[in-house]
Amino acid sequence: MTLPEVERPVVRLDVDGAVGVIRLSRPPLNVLDRAAQVALHRAAEQAAADDQVRSVVLHGGPRAFSAGADIKEMAAMTHAEMVRHAAVLQAAFDAVAAIPKPVVAAINGPALGGGCELALSADVRICGTEARLGLPEILLGVIPGAGGTQRLPRLIGSARAKELIFTGRQVSAAEALELGLVDLVKPTDQVLDSALQWARRFEAGPALALHAAKTAIDRGLATDLAAGLAIEQTAFAGLFGTADRTAGMQRFIADGPGHADFTGR
The missing domain is CATH 3.90.226.10 (2-enoyl-CoA Hydratase; Chain A, domain 1)
Structure with missing residues (x-):
């Protein structure tokens, strides 16, 4: 508007x-x-x-x-x-x-x-x-x-x-x-x-993944479970074309599951 x-x-x-x-x-x-x-x-x-x-x-x-x-x-x-x-x-x-x-x-x-x-x-x-x-x-x-x-x-x-x-x-x-x-x-x-x-906590976080998570939750709450799961699936798959996903998974493979997350904990 x-x-x-x-x-x-x-x-x-x-x-x-x-x-x-x-x-x-x-x-x-x-x-x-x-x-x-x-x-x-x-x-x-x-x-x-x-x-x-x-x-x-x-x-x-x-x-x-x-x-x-x-x-x-x-x-x-x-x-x-x-x-x-x-x-x-x-x-x-x-x-x-x-x-x-x-x-x-x-x-x-x-x-x-x-x-x-x-x-x-x-x-x-x-x-x-x-x-x-x-x-x-x-x-x-x-x-x-x-x-x-x-x-x-x-x-x-x-x-x-x-x-x-x-x-x-x-x-x-x-x-x-x-x-x-x-x-x-x-x-x-x-x-x-x-x-x-x-x-x-989110200043170094994966911006696209955070956006996708918020969108999936908010849009999912406005519909039924089946439609919400479809929203989640689409958002999840879409992140596999992003640099954030590549960097995050490579870091996990290199450092293992015990590495510090992006919030610094």
Whole structure:
């Protein structure tokens, strides 16, 4: 889609070595108005296209990941305007989910509504002990509109997702970990460093194989097992024409099964 110009850099991509850090910068709570959604879409496309970037971190700063969409902006919209607005919002989050590289969300403070849906667009979620997550849209008389009703059930199961979406309640970091909504909980001041450490594991990794693995998993989840296995088979065979596969197998043959993997372990 053609993206309109935005006046301020409310979201930006910083490249730190092989890691692209997509930073939300609309204090105090990183509310995602239309300008932020457009800027997020651009940052995701930049991260996807930059060959230097091997993995991505989503970060909203030490106080808040994102409190969601701009309710005041949406309250003034007509139905027709909301149809267009919802398309822009979902396209931004879809662009994040489609980044063909490992993506980790570093979550401090609230990740609510659209903020939680943005975190769901990542592959892995690391949050601080003071983080709060939830989809409270039902309390406003609407439902999640940027992937929440689809990505959350796929992540934690339909029954648990329905309870959270039907009630709109927020969960603590500890409960989010128990539910499987996040993957790791760290002290607040360690969240970004932990996310960067996770992301840097892939700086020397086989980019094409990582892309193929992510694509096979994501596309497979959207279909039945037989179709998913066919997707996997095609992706697996396709990698046999790449330099990454040649180098990886030659290294295995030379060093044996005990050699260190690309993450340095």
